[in-house]
Amino acid sequence: xxxxxxxFKNAIFDAGLPVPxxxxxxxxAPAQKRFSVYRNNxxxxxxxxxxxxxxxxRTLVGDExxxxxxxxxxxxxxxxxxxxxxxxxxxxxxxxxxxxVAHLGYLPDVxxxxxxxxxxxxxxxxxPIDPQVLQSIAPDDLLLARLHLxxxxxxxxxxxxxxxxxxxxxxxxxxxxxxxxxxxxxTRPEYDPAVTALPAGGGAFVAALLIGTPLGEALKTxxxxxxxxxxxxxxxxxxxGGALIKVEEHQKG
Amino acid sequence: xxxxxxxxxxxxxxRPGVGYKPQHFADIMEDAGAVEWLEVHAENYMGDGGRPLAxxxxxAEQFPISVHGVGLSxxxxxxxxxxxxxxxxxxxDWLNPASFSEHLAWSTxxxxxxxxxxxxxxxxxxxxxxxxxxxxVQDVLGRKMLLENPSSYLAFAESTLSEVDFLAEVxxxxxxxxxxxxxxxxxxxxxxxxxxIDYIDAFPLEHVxxxxxxxxxxxxxxxxxxxxxxxxxxxxxxxxxxxxxxTLGKSxxxxxxxxxxxxxxxxxxLAAEATRATQILDKVTS
Numbered sequence: 001x002x003x004x005x006x007x008f009k010n011a012i013f014d015a016g017l018p019v020p021x022x023x024x025x026x027x028x029a030p031a032q033k034r035f036s037v038y039r040n041n042x043x044x045x046x047x048x049x050x051x052x053x054x055x056x057x058r059t060l061v062g063d064e065x066x067x068x069x070x071x072x073x074x075x076x077x078x079x080x081x082x083x084x085x086x087x088x089x090x091x092x093x094x095x096x097x098x099x100x101v102a103h104l105g106y107l108p109d110v111x112x113x114x115x116x117x118x119x120x121x122x123x124x125x126x127x128p129i130d131p132q133v134l135q136s137i138a139p140d141d142l143l144l145a146r147l148h149l150x151x152x153x154x155x156x157x158x159x160x161x162x163x164x165x166x167x168x169x170x171x172x173x174x175x176x177x178x179x180x181x182x183x184x185x186x187t188r189p190e191y192d193p194a195v196t197a198l199p200a201g202g203g204a205f206v207a208a209l210l211i212g213t214p215l216g217e218a219l220k221t222x223x224x225x226x227x228x229x230x231x232x233x234x235x236x237x238x239x240x241g242g243a244l245i246k247v248e249e250h251q252k253g
Numbered sequence: 254x255x256x257x258x259x260x261x262x263x264x265x266x267x268r269p270g271v272g273y274k275p276q277h278f279a280d281i282m283e284d285a286g287a288v289e290w291l292e293v294h295a296e297n298y299m300g301d302g303g304r305p306l307a308x309x310x311x312x313a314e315q316f317p318i319s320v321h322g323v324g325l326s327x328x329x330x331x332x333x334x335x336x337x338x339x340x341x342x343x344x345x346d347w348l349n350p351a352s353f354s355e356h357l358a359w360s361t362x363x364x365x366x367x368x369x370x371x372x373x374x375x376x377x378x379x380x381x382x383x384x385x386x387x388x389x390v391q392d393v394l395g396r397k398m399l400l401e402n403p404s405s406y407l408a409f410a411e412s413t414l415s416e417v418d419f420l421a422e423v424x425x426x427x428x429x430x431x432x433x434x435x436x437x438x439x440x441x442x443x444x445x446x447x448x449x450i451d452y453i454d455a456f457p458l459e460h461v462x463x464x465x466x467x468x469x470x471x472x473x474x475x476x477x478x479x480x481x482x483x484x485x486x487x488x489x490x491x492x493x494x495x496x497x498x499x500t501l502g503k504s505x506x507x508x509x510x511x512x513x514x515x516x517x518x519x520x521x522x523l524a525a526e527a528t529r530a531t532q533i534l535d536k537v538t539s
Contacts (some may be wrong), residue, residue, distance in 0.1 A: 003374065004409050005330045005362045012367060022410040024372075025474060026446040029535070033475045034407040034444075037482060041369040078365035082324020082337060120401045122300025151301070191304035243510065 011035070012042050013075050036188065046074040047216055049084045053112045057107060059169045069098065085122055088115060108158035109184075113166050113195060115188045116154035120193035125153035128242035134235075143216030144250035147209050152188035153243045155206045157181075163197035172177060187241025201229025208239075214250065263319035265290050265351045265463065265508035269527035270319065272485075278308050280520035287527040289384060290351070292319040298348075298503070299340045309348065310322070312451040315337040319463065319510070320344065324366065326399070327386045328373040329359035339395050345394050352463060354399035355390065357383065358422065375419040376410035378437055383419075391429060399462045400424075401432035404469075404483035405441040416441070417455045424460050424468045428472045431457070435463035436512075437487065437499045440481040449496055458504040466530065467512035486515035489526060494533070501537045507514050509534060 017037075023031040039113040047070040050059055058066040064151040073094055079087045092115070128150070137145065139224050155244040156162060164177035183203025185196045198206065204225035208218035222229040238244050270290035274283075281288070291312055306537055312318065325333060345353060353404055353464060358370035373379055400423060402416060414422070420431055433456065442449035468487035474480045489511065490492075509524040 003357060003409060008371065009365060009367065014472045024408045025478075026408060026475060027476070028443070029476070031407040033479065037480070038369060038471075039404045045368045053408060079368065080364055080366065081334070082296050082326075082360065082366050082368070083340065084296065084368065085300055120307070122303050125302035152303075152529075182276045188303070191307065218358055 006064070008038075010038050013078070015022055015039055018113055042144045043071060044078065046087075047071065047126075048136065049079075049087050050074070050091070053085075053088045053118050054111055055198075056166055056169045057091075057095075057111050057115055060104065060110065060165075065100075067118065069100070069141045071253065072098070078150065082099070085118060091115065103215060106162055109156060109158040109160055109162040110169075111183055113156075113162055113186070116156060117193045117195070120152040120186050120188045121191075122152055123188065126150045126152070126242075126245045128239070129244050131239050133247055137249065140159055141249055142247075143219075146192065146214055146248040147218075147244055148246035148248060149209055149238070149243050150208075150245045152186070152193065153206075153210070153241070153249050154186040155203060155210060156184040157207065158184060161194050161197075166195050183239065185241070187238070187243045187245075189242045194241060196241070199228070199230060199233055199236070201226035202234045202237070205231075205234055232240060261314065262290075262351045263321055265317050267309045267506035267508055267538070268343065269530040270317075270508060270510045271523055271527055272321075272510065272514060273312065274513075274517050275305070276517065277523070278312075278409065278533045280524075282315070284353065284394060286524040287531045288524060289506065290317040291470045292321050292512075295320050295322040295341055295344055295479065296324050296527045298344055301532055311433050313348055313350075318348060319352040319354065319508070320348065322353070322355040323370070325355050325386075326358060326361040326366075327355055327387075327390070328357055328360055328371075328379070328383055330382070330502060331345060331362060331450075333386055333389055335360060338390065342389075342394055345396065346537040352399060352490070353394060354395055356399055356401045357416075357423075358403045360398055370403055372403055372405050372407070373408070375412040375414040375416060377413070380394070380414065380422050380426075384423050387423055387427045387429050391427065397428065397430060398420075399430040399432040401434055401462075402437050403441070404434070404437040404443055404444075404481075406480065408445055415455070417457075420456045421460075430448060430462040430530060431460045432463045432465060434467070435500060436465065436493050437465040437483060439493050439496055440469050443479060443481050446477050450499065453496065453503070458500070461504060461507055464497065464500070464511055466493060466509065466526075467514075484515055485512045487531075488522075494529065497530075498533050498536075501533060506538045508532045 003020045003022045011017040019035040050070045077090045091110045095108040159181045161177040161182050163182045167174040183196050183198040201222040204220035208221045268289040272295050273291040465483045466489045470482040470484045472480045507531045
């Protein structure tokens with residue numbers, strides 16, 4: 001007669017399974033609708049958690065569709081911890097293979113932006129460098145130095161205009177997207193993460209910094225990626241976003 | 254994380270508090286009204302930094318804080334999630350809250366977190382398992398915890414103990430305190446057809462460190478019986494206030510929390526619920 005929590009859990013996620021034996025109404029009759037309170041609470045609360053993390057994906061597919069899709073997602077990917085700010089990491093991969101949204105090729109990248117925004121929002125607080133520091137280092141030494149980026153910084157390299165789509169569906173009067181690839185930078189000046197489409201070569205540059213490449217090599221990588229790479233503009237974006245937190249000078253042997 | 258040692262308030266006052274919602278931050282800092290302390294859900298403050306922790310640090314400078322966990326799954330058959338317990342310890346060590354509480358319920362099984370507080374049967378086996386879990390939590394956190402009575406929608410045929418006897422036994426074995434949710438008593442009494450007054454009369458009120466008051470919704474079961482749902486999405490109803498009044502008459506004043514987690518109202522509406530709690534607390538304080 002003992003109700004197993006595994007049966008309870010499985011029946012919550014699969015309404016086709018019978019309510020476990022031993023769960024009763026107050027008159028002793030087997031519980032039916034009373035069990036569905038749990039089915040409903042779990043599905044609705046996890047779906048709402050996904051809505052909080054993916055508001056723009058929801059706008060792009062519509063409220064009703066999102067709820068139905070969230071129902072499929074949460075049954076395949078229940079949260080692995082009670083810290084729901086980290087829930088939904090599998091959403092981009094899920095969207096990549098979810099047939100009903102196959103025609104919306106940009107959707108996984110928009111989901112990647114939204115995941116990065118949540119991670120950025122909860123990332124550790126850091127102190128940005130004073131831009132003067134960059135001028136105080138001799139140019140040759142600066143080229144050998146590594147620029148450390150804040151833990152709130154993320155980069156999404158998209159084959160779609162993902163940043164423009166994000167803005168167009170979250171900000172009134174945003175510029176309509178133009179069909180082009182975009183490298184998307186997430187920074188967090190103080191507490192509110194911001195989404196920026198990087199100019200040409202910027203994605204290659206930030207990607208190089210993120211893996212600890214010295215500045216000189218990162219500049220070469222960026223220039224190789226695009227003739228139009230402009231260091232000053234990208235540096236300005238990083239400084240404005242409070243993204244540079246340390247200049248680690250090369251240790252001379 | 255942030256600067257340590259926020260140990261300003263050692264206990265919750267026997268006054269009203271509310272469940273903190275970030276949209277009320279500015280209102281609370283300007284004029285908290287009758288609200289004298291705040292409760293936060295632990296799991297919302299387990300990031301590494303950013304606005305949530307910055308706000309919490311500001312609030313903790315002015316108000317006693319209660320940390321209320323919703324994800325430990327103390328009533329689960331599985332061992333407690335030690336990673337989650339570490340996160341709780343990290344938060345409590347930093348914040349040094351005036352109180353820590355969790356639920357008599359389960360929410361995680363086989364690595365899947367269900368984000369709901371699910372009831373468990375009350376048997377000799379489950380009382381041992383819950384007591385072990387509570388003892389483990391108190392041991393890791395290095396502090397006494399309060400265990401909250403759940404809201405029930407259905408009964409377990411295998412139960413051999415009443416909920417009150419179950420809770421009293423856990424207190425006896427672990428030295429934990431209790432968090433008595435008056436709204437949950439009202440909901441469970443209706444849903445399981447037991448007497449709410451009988452429940453309160455049997456409850457070991459001397460171990461209650463905090464009361465919860467919240468709103469619920471109404472539905473019906475397959476037999477057409479009224480089924481109350483613990484939604485925290487509206488004001489506290491009059492019969493719950495009356496049950497609170499009755500309970501306070503027996504227990505004396507205790508820290509009393511208004512919970513409003515869904516359809517969160519503008520601050521004045523929530524503060525008005527705290528004012529109403531003050532009026533009842535004042536009757537038994539004087």
